[in-house]
Amino acid sequence: MYAAGEAAVARMAANTGVQDIEPETSHAAADVIFRTLFSIPIEDETATAVFEKFRDHQRTQPILNLRAFIPGPRWMPRFFSRATKSTARDIRRLITDLTERRMFEIDAGTAPDDLATKIMSTADPVTGQTFSTQEMVDQVAIFFLAGHETSASALAWTLYLLAMHPEWQDRLAVEAAAVTPDFASVSKLRLSRDVFREGLRLYPPVPMMVRETKCREEMRGRAAPKGAQIVLSPWHLHRHERLWDNPDGFDPTRWGTENGKQCQRVAYIPFSAGPRVCTGAGFAMVEGPLLLSMLVARFRFELTDRVPVPVAHLTLRAKDGIWLKITERD
Structure with a gap:
């Protein structure tokens, strides 16, 4: 995470001025997840291709898929667009290449000790089996989608909020002086954590989600039978x-x-709750405050005359980007 943060700071230092912050936060979050999963930076050719395809893929997605509300067998059509299917195929192909390469490294004893190696080499305690290639592709795709899109959205909107409240930037910059490349220093980022938590509250990366009732419920006088599809809205809550x-x-x-x-x-x-809570919540609450503090320690973020309009794709994004003026601190 720290290395990805340093890379993000270096990229931004070379491109200060007025810019859309969303592409940079997406780049930084994708860099974190690739370094964590495969020990490769986003500049790796395959990593870059996956990142770009995921960006295209999320733009093709509606906030809710009609198929989620219609009971039926797994073979029932899901009504995805042609563009969604095409980008999904490209993503699976690229991730399959990464996965097969890592399997070869594991067999040869040359694989780095990262998350992908741990997932692929850890056997199921009941069956004794490890993931097949296709199962591993599913796991990597989920880790990447959940681990970079949500974090990128949250970081971008939090920087926008800080641009609206510059006094908080100065407070975070003072706190960030204690950050070093070790896990213990992250626990000292209390202000950054509270600011990031507030960003998640006002601009939750997943503004709506669907859940199924396990028993009959009644909400404000309206009955929801067992098996009903319920839309939950963190944004409104x-x-x-x-x-x-x-x-x-x-x-x-x-x-x-x-x-x-x-x-x-x-x-x-912001991470859902209960049995379906996001498994990456803890990861995000380390990554978000750390990247936030590293960026604010080096730069000031100011509003422009372009006010971002929230829209929901796979995650909460801005209709025409989040444009901020970025300058280096003295």
Whole structure:
């Protein structure tokens, strides 16, 4: 993560001025996940190709797929567009190449000790079997999609919020002076963590999600039978005026208040909750504050006259980008 952060700072230093911040946060988050999974930077040829295809793929996706609401067998059509199917095939082909290369390295005893090697070489405790190539491709695709798109969205919107509230940038820059390339220093980023958490509240990367009821429920006088499809909206829950103090305001200090602590337990679901909670939540809460602090320590972010309009693809993005003025700190 630290190496990816340094690379992001170097890229931004070479391209200051007014720019759309979303491509840079996507680049940085993808770099983190590739270094974690395969010990390769985003500049690797295959990694770059996967990143670019995922970017195209997410733009073809609607916020909700009609197929999610229609019960039926697995062979039932899912109504994906031709572009979605095409980019998905390209992504699987590229990830298959990476996976097969790593399997060869594992067999030869030359594989690095990273996440991909651990996943591919760890046997199921019940069956004693390891993942097949296609199963591993599924795992890598999920890790990459969940591990970079959501983080990129959250980081971009948090930088936008900081541009709206420059006094918080200065506070984070002071705190960031303690960051070193070791895991222990990340625990010191308390302000960065609270700011990133507030960014996740106001601009949750997954603004809507679908869940299925396991038993009959009743919500505000309306019955939902067992097996009903329910749309949950973190976006609305996180801004509910009957739950949160100053729900639409940017206030990182709220997490130390009684209201903030209570809402964090019962009304804060940027990573979902329960059995379906995002397995990468802990990873994201290390990555986000770390990258945020490294960027703010080096640069100032200011608003421009272009106001971003949130739109939902696979993750929450801006209709025409998030344009900020970036300058180096003295």
